[in-house]
Amino acid sequence: MSDSAVAATVQADQEPRVLTGNHFMLGDHACAEGALAAGLDFFGGYPITPSTEIAEHLARRLPPLGGRFVQMEDELGSMAAIIGASAAGARSLTATSGPGFSLMMENIGLAAMLEIPCVVADVMRASPSTGLPTMVGQSDILQARWGSHGDYGIIAYCPASPQECFDLTVRAFNAADQYRVPVFMLMDEVVGHMTERVVIPAADEVPLIRRKGPRQAPDGKPFLSYAPDEDMVPPIAHAGEGYKVHMTGLTHDERGYPAMNVETHDKLINRLVDKIRLHAADIEMYEEIDAEDADTIVISFGCTARSARHAVNQARSEGLKCGLLRLITIWPFPETRIRQLIEQGKVQRFIVPEVNLGQLRREVERLTQLPVLRLNHAGGTMPTPDAILELIRS
Amino acid sequence: MTVTEQTIHPAENIHPIDRLLRADRLPHILCPGCGIGTVIHGYAHAIAASGIAEDQHVCVSGIGCSGRAAGYVNVDSYHTTHGRALPFALGIAVHKPELNVTVISGDGDLSAIGGNHLIHAARRNVNLNVICINNFNYGMTGGQVGPTTPVGAKGTTAPLGAVEQPFNLPYLAKATGAEFVARWTILHVREFQDAVLRSMQKNGFSFIEVLAPCPTSFGRANKIEDGMHEVEIYRERCRVENGAPKLEDLDIDLLDENKPIIVGNFVDIERAPFMK
Numbered sequence: 001m002s003d004s005a006v007a008a009t010v011q012a013d014q015e016p017r018v019l020t021g022n023h024f025m026l027g028d029h030a031c032a033e034g035a036l037a038a039g040l041d042f043f044g045g046y047p048i049t050p051s052t053e054i055a056e057h058l059a060r061r062l063p064p065l066g067g068r069f070v071q072m073e074d075e076l077g078s079m080a081a082i083i084g085a086s087a088a089g090a091r092s093l094t095a096t097s098g099p100g101f102s103l104m105m106e107n108i109g110l111a112a113m114l115e116i117p118c119v120v121a122d123v124m125r126a127s128p129s130t131g132l133p134t135m136v137g138q139s140d141i142l143q144a145r146w147g148s149h150g151d152y153g154i155i156a157y158c159p160a161s162p163q164e165c166f167d168l169t170v171r172a173f174n175a176a177d178q179y180r181v182p183v184f185m186l187m188d189e190v191v192g193h194m195t196e197r198v199v200i201p202a203a204d205e206v207p208l209i210r211r212k213g214p215r216q217a218p219d220g221k222p223f224l225s226y227a228p229d230e231d232m233v234p235p236i237a238h239a240g241e242g243y244k245v246h247m248t249g250l251t252h253d254e255r256g257y258p259a260m261n262v263e264t265h266d267k268l269i270n271r272l273v274d275k276i277r278l279h280a281a282d283i284e285m286y287e288e289i290d291a292e293d294a295d296t297i298v299i300s301f302g303c304t305a306r307s308a309r310h311a312v313n314q315a316r317s318e319g320l321k322c323g324l325l326r327l328i329t330i331w332p333f334p335e336t337r338i339r340q341l342i343e344q345g346k347v348q349r350f351i352v353p354e355v356n357l358g359q360l361r362r363e364v365e366r367l368t369q370l371p372v373l374r375l376n377h378a379g380g381t382m383p384t385p386d387a388i389l390e391l392i393r394s
Numbered sequence: 395m396t397v398t399e400q401t402i403h404p405a406e407n408i409h410p411i412d413r414l415l416r417a418d419r420l421p422h423i424l425c426p427g428c429g430i431g432t433v434i435h436g437y438a439h440a441i442a443a444s445g446i447a448e449d450q451h452v453c454v455s456g457i458g459c460s461g462r463a464a465g466y467v468n469v470d471s472y473h474t475t476h477g478r479a480l481p482f483a484l485g486i487a488v489h490k491p492e493l494n495v496t497v498i499s500g501d502g503d504l505s506a507i508g509g510n511h512l513i514h515a516a517r518r519n520v521n522l523n524v525i526c527i528n529n530f531n532y533g534m535t536g537g538q539v540g541p542t543t544p545v546g547a548k549g550t551t552a553p554l555g556a557v558e559q560p561f562n563l564p565y566l567a568k569a570t571g572a573e574f575v576a577r578w579t580i581l582h583v584r585e586f587q588d589a590v591l592r593s594m595q596k597n598g599f600s601f602i603e604v605l606a607p608c609p610t611s612f613g614r615a616n617k618i619e620d621g622m623h624e625v626e627i628y629r630e631r632c633r634v635e636n637g638a639p640k641l642e643d644l645d646i647d648l649l650d651e652n653k654p655i656i657v658g659n660f661v662d663i664e665r666a667p668f669m670k
């Protein structure tokens with residue numbers, strides 16, 4: 001180990017779990033710090049640009065805090081390992097980018113089916129396939145929603161700054177536990193590799209919501225791992241707690257036992273979807289600038305929203321009735337708010353800039369007959385404020 | 395106690411390992427003559443003999459007939475995705491090192507689709523007890539050949555006979571770093587149980603290959619009429635060589651009447667434990 005690496009390790013030994021204070025911090029590192037502040041116990045991952053800084057940061061920071069860092073053999077194993085650790089009670093995380101995210105789809109379906117909470121940070125790069133590994137993309141958003149086979153609900157946050165990488169990672173862990181789902185941090189390369197001010201609160205001011213545990217003692221009476229409460233989310237018992245749980249990716253009954261019949265399947269899968277769908281209002285997050293009276297609304301997320309904000313502010317200063325709807329959760333998609341804005345009758349058109357060939361635009365078009373103007377890059381660069389402004393002026 | 399248990403076993407007649415099986419899941423899905431039940435039975439006996447509290451045992455399976463094992467044992471049990479039982483189990487074992495985690499899965503699950511995880515879990519020396527049920531084919535999907543099928547043996551995806559060299563699993567496990575390596579068959583009930591018990595005592599990666607008949611899929615295609623016929627083959631041709639010096643010679647050819655099947659506890663060493 002080099003002297004500087006030794007020095008870094010010694011320093012990590014002395015650092016608290018929550019790095020309260022003001023920092024000038026990389027987005028990827030802010031995501032890692034958010035995970036630590038949220039109580040991360042286990043990280044399993046495989047190096048991939050542009051997410052590697054998350055793994056590297058946690059390799060240094062997590063073990064001195066009593067957590068476990070494992071560099072897995074591939075992303076199939078990474079995803080399986082974080083589900084296993086969470087089944088034993090850990091708050092667990094992996095970090096990846098497009099090619100690795102594709103490999104994780106198999107076990108993302110398992111996490112959804114077993115209802116085991118976990119967080120996956122996907123720092124998006126220009127895709128498909130190997131694409132432009134070091135350059136920005138925003139083209140995994142539909143994969144995040146639909147990538148594993150079958151129907152299930154998930155939550156995905158799209159930070160637009162290192163501060164949000166921290167804040168939303170904390171929130172992602174809470175949401176994963178609250179709803180027993182895999183939750184995605186859909187970062188993009190620009191945000192992941194951007195260094196900005198990050199304010200980390202005092203440890204006791206980090207909002208934490210933990211998963212519900214059993215309300216019965218492990219006394220031999222069968223524990224129903226999949227008997228939902230009124231919120232449609234069942235309490236979870238972990239490996240080693242004495243409840244003798246059984247969990248299977250097969251269609252299962254409330255006991256967790258395989259149940260090969262269509263009625264059980266229909267009931268289970270509807271609940272997996274509904275527990276997110278019917279809580280969408282609680283989960284959804286977005287930011288609006290001047291959207292209420294706007295005739296042109298720019299809908300954007302991640303790094304692109306930074307250009308959009310600049311363009312919208314400039315357009316307003318020119319007297320144009322323009323607004324911004326920045327999606328912070330991209331899933332669930334804040335469609336209720338978009339329908340409201342349409343029904344109010346002021347908006348005449350939408351503009352959707354994004355670093356893909358129209359994935360978010362499809363979602364918007366699904367909701368409206370109004371014109372939806374596109375501004376796309378296949379990846380590698382992001383739309384400039386000027387390009388968005390030009391569309392607003394058109 | 396569930397109603398089903400009471401119906402099947404009046405209280406005074408409960409078998410000592412019944413409490414380790416999920417009687418409320420009977421009847422099981424396994425075919426007549428299948429060897430997987432015997433493996434589950436051996437695992438349950440090893441749990442009982444381990445002296446480790448039942449709630450500290452965890453069973454993880456992948457996919458396939460053998461992957462159903464986790465569904466029948468009355469400990470915390472997880473039936474995961476195809477090939478991924480080992481990394482799932484790693485997550486449990488690393489987060490709660492006090493637990494005794496056993497992976498029961500098939501030869502296809504562990505050495506084909508899960509082969510990469512197998513060699514890396516062995517290399518790391520993760521504290522896992524792996525029971526690899528080898529029935530020489532993919533049984534659940536109807537008898538396709540796999541990485542353990544002997545050359546010449548027939549399967550639905552090799553109607554003229556398998557042409558690929560199969561894995562010698564104990565050799566693979568040893569070469570990649572396993573602390574404990576054994577091969578038994580479901581005929582060797584006691585030896586198998588003892589091997590599982592030994593694996594539970596180890597602090598690193600243990601790999602036990604256990605040969606088991608699959609009369610419905612493999613047997614029918616290869617003139618092995620029923621489960622008993624294959625057990626007869628084990629009885630006639632198995633040779634116990636504990637500590638066998640040359641693992642590279644332990645290839646199995648179930649269909650070659652002149653070739654012995656070497657079984658035994660082959661490796662029992664200590665290596666630095668993973669993350670302890």
